[in-house]
Amino acid sequence: MKVAIIGKGLAGILTAMAWKAHVPSSEIEIYYDPDAPIEPVGSGSWPNLLDLITQFEERSPESWSSIGPMLYNNWRDAKWDQTVKTGISYSGWGGKDWFHDFGINRVAMHFDPKMFCDDMSQYFKCIPKKVGYNIDADYIYDCGGSPFSGRECSSESWDRYTLLQNPLNRVLLAETDPYTRVYCTTDNVATKDGWCFVIPLQSRTSMGYLFNSDITTDEEALENFHEQFGEAKVTGWRSFHNYCAKNPVMDGRIFMNGNKYFFIEPLEATSITGYMVWIERTLRYIMQGASIQEMVADNQRDICENANFLLYHYAHGSKYDTPFWDYAKSLWKPTDTWNNILKDAKQGNWKHRVQGTAYNYSYFSFLSVIATYCNMETQQDFKSLLRNNW
Numbered sequence: 001m002k003v004a005i006i007g008k009g010l011a012g013i014l015t016a017m018a019w020k021a022h023v024p025s026s027e028i029e030i031y032y033d034p035d036a037p038i039e040p041v042g043s044g045s046w047p048n049l050l051d052l053i054t055q056f057e058e059r060s061p062e063s064w065s066s067i068g069p070m071l072y073n074n075w076r077d078a079k080w081d082q083t084v085k086t087g088i089s090y091s092g093w094g095g096k097d098w099f100h101d102f103g104i105n106r107v108a109m110h111f112d113p114k115m116f117c118d119d120m121s122q123y124f125k126c127i128p129k130k131v132g133y134n135i136d137a138d139y140i141y142d143c144g145g146s147p148f149s150g151r152e153c154s155s156e157s158w159d160r161y162t163l164l165q166n167p168l169n170r171v172l173l174a175e176t177d178p179y180t181r182v183y184c185t186t187d188n189v190a191t192k193d194g195w196c197f198v199i200p201l202q203s204r205t206s207m208g209y210l211f212n213s214d215i216t217t218d219e220e221a222l223e224n225f226h227e228q229f230g231e232a233k234v235t236g237w238r239s240f241h242n243y244c245a246k247n248p249v250m251d252g253r254i255f256m257n258g259n260k261y262f263f264i265e266p267l268e269a270t271s272i273t274g275y276m277v278w279i280e281r282t283l284r285y286i287m288q289g290a291s292i293q294e295m296v297a298d299n300q301r302d303i304c305e306n307a308n309f310l311l312y313h314y315a316h317g318s319k320y321d322t323p324f325w326d327y328a329k330s331l332w333k334p335t336d337t338w339n340n341i342l343k344d345a346k347q348g349n350w351k352h353r354v355q356g357t358a359y360n361y362s363y364f365s366f367l368s369v370i371a372t373y374c375n376m377e378t379q380q381d382f383k384s385l386l387r388n389n390w
């Protein structure tokens with residue numbers, strides 16, 4: 001089976017790795033536009049990225065002739081500027097500091113996306129050519145990046161996308177010296193204007209000061225960033241929309257993925273997981289005959305619930321009483337699904353069930369949702385709740 005992937009950013013590379021891991025005999029070609037570099041952001045992941053890397057490394061011998069026998073990476077020697085990520089630390093959110101942890105037995109990775117994509121692309125046939133959909137392949141994944149980047153959106157582009165509600169639309173990117181800690185987390189620090197991620201890599205600390213340009217000017221953001229975080233080298237600015245394609249599949253054989261398909265702000269670093277969930281659904285359709293309509297409906301629901309769950313994080317404000325936080329708080333509207341999940345959780349039914357099937361909220365495990373609820377909303381001790389109700 002011949003699979004063509006447009007784009008060798010994170011979405012394209014992860015799509016290629018997942019195909020090789022699950023369908024080792026597949027023939028993969030990655031096309032990329034030499035004049036369009038990949039996004040420099042996307043350094044935070046979930047533990048399932050490490051699962052995919054392992055599955056790719058251990059894939060069956062059928063693919064050895066094209067890629068070579070075994071790959072083997074480890075924390076010390078991999079060339080991705082990697083550090084261990086044990087979870088996400090929230091400072092100044094909802095009135096207190098709290099930790100969205102991955103559990104004692106699971107870790108994820110912080111890494112440099114370009115170094116990761118460059119390293120992984122050596123295992124695939126990569127063709128430097130700007131292409132359309134008229135390429136020779138059974139299936140095409142369009143991972144060509146944001147449909148809105150670097151230019152004003154045409155009304156035609158907007159027709160194909162739904163806007164997702166979110167209080168942020170701009171980021172100031174910066175970096176400082178690397179630092180070490182006993183345990184390593186992504187720090188999400190509340191600010192007057194929104195929040196700032198602080199991601200420890202081996203060679204540097206990557207930072208993103210996220211704000212809303214309708215409320216805060218670039219000059220104010222820069223000043224407030226330096227006031228709160230001190231000296232740091234500014235590396236760029238980016239505007240973004242939060243959106244989702246209305247129809248991510250064309251002719252039953254062309255699938256959008258990555259920023260081409262959807263984008264939601266990086267609060268919980270959900271993009272990579274979103275791409276992986278979608279690849280698995282397309283594989284279930286192609287390899288196991290699952291209904292593509294069902295796969296698309298499930299995926300659209302997950303993306304919308306994810307966007308909604310991220311909004312929930314703003315619902316209880318922060319230690320800052322500012323126009324940004326007033327606006328952010330006003331966006332949260334609990335849905336019936338959300339209310340049902342919480343009702344089940346409070347009764348100790350940790351696996352919410354819909355028609356007999358265990359159901360997570362969005363990409364999140366049920367425990368992540370209830371931990372957020374306890375820490376942000378009730379100020380309840382989440383661990384004793386677990387002990388008492390299990």
Ligand SMILES: Cc1cc2nc3c(=O)[nH]c(=O)nc-3n(C[C@H](O)[C@H](O)[C@H](O)COP(=O)(O)OP(=O)(O)OC[C@H]3O[C@@H](n4cnc5c(N)ncnc54)[C@H](O)[C@@H]3O)c2cc1C
Pocket residue numbers: 006007008009010011012031032033034035036037038039040041042043044045129130131132143144145146171208238240257258259260266269270271272273
């Ligand atoms: C501030 C910020 C922080 C973020 N942090 C995280 C995070 O911590 N974790 C996370 O999971 N996500 C994060 N994201 C999301 C991140 O942007 C995406 O995970 C990632 O960049 C997805 O990129 P992509 O592969 O879709 O597109 P890109 O990286 O833009 O790659 C596009 C590729 O398509 C190629 N291309 C385009 N058109 C053509 C064509 N016609 N023919 C051939 N090739 C073509 C280009 O050459 C390029 O190779 C963050 C986003 C922002 C803005």
